[in-house]
Amino acid sequence: MKKNPNEVSATRISQILTERNWSQSELARRLGVSPQSVQFWVSGKTAPRGNNLTALSSISGYPEHWFFMSDVSTEVMNKPVVRKSDSYLVELLDIEASAGPGIINKNEFIETIRAIEYTSDEALRLFGNRPSANIKMITVVGDSMQNTIEPGDQVFIDVHIDYFDGDGIYVFIFGQTLHIKRLQMIKNKLTVISDNPNYRDWDIGKEDEDQFFIFGKVLLSQSRTYKRYA
Template sequence: MTNNSFADRLSEAMKTAGLTQASLAESVGMSQSSIWKLTSGAASGSRKTVELAKALKVRPEWLASGELPRDDSNPATMVSTTPPPLPGTFRIDLLDIQASAGPGTYLSSEFVDTIRAIEFTEEHARSMFGNRSASAIKVITVRGDSMEGTIDPGDFVFVDTTINYFEGDGIYVFVFGKTIHIKRLQMQKNSLVVLSDNKLYSSWEIDASDEDQFHVLAKVLVKQSPAFKRFG
């Protein structure tokens, strides 16, 4: 259980989500004065806690009481991945690839959900990501082996979601048609060449006629390998 109040948790979640009183009020159909009362402590709770939690991407149980349900395996009790981070931490959430890719069901993906979020100290985060904000960075777990040697299956990959366009040669997460890829993109003459660092995979091209099928989700910044050793 946390010792802070509903007002503290609400204010903390708003800060993490980057929402103002006005924007939160609009998203849940409340007046700004009602949100002010909640954040100032003039009101100790709200009948719209579930709607508030959904807008802030936190669990309603945490927002209401500071507690989390014991049964985390039940998706019906989950609105978000984790409660807001503690002060002084830099939390990177899982990239919701299906949402980022837009409507529809994608046939294949080179990623798998093995984590929900990773937290760093702010100092460590700056050394890894520079001055980028936590909201810009997301993490994914690679499943495919097409980039093996550079990015191996099981690696955590940190991406910048503000780079949703081709800004120069590099490794990107992108949608082509109904598939999601993590590949190296390189401009050659008038076409984007898609390269796999695993030489078992052939290169292919994206030209002007393919633009309606091609959408960049993020650019890869850093990878981290979960190197585990068992001693018993």
């Protein structure tokens, strides 16, 4: 009798948890998904697909098809996936996030102009076990986040987090403008905070939800300041 693919996947994921001595919460953290998603996978309610399956394959060492093979030999089950390259590519998007009054959004954020390549070890240190497809880099203009993020800095954002994931710095669209600001939930409203005290805070209420879209959460930034010595 052929097994349900979700049940096969649940068995494989449970095996990984046992082999690595990971809890479901730890696996969720490493994959950048919710603990409930992993719980559903382990119970057989759903199965990982797309980027989640690719990431699971990457951190476990097993090829993607292994998660849905009901009958495999010990040799195949324990054969790690072979990676062609020990690299991690982060795309730099052709967009500028405004730390100020906002920049008109013209859909250019989907166009890649170049990328930065990291070794796997360096990427693990910087981004944890987040898949490279989840990480994008953009350049910041404006000074409203000054002392935290300077004009011209490049920020790395997790575009998988397209929702409010607790207080932090986010890149988001409000109306027709793109912003990078600190978001904090106060009662039932999101307060938009500029770290530069020269800018006033403002709120996003339920009535604004139709014009508010989170593009990603900021993980870290790097300065593009150049110093001349000769």
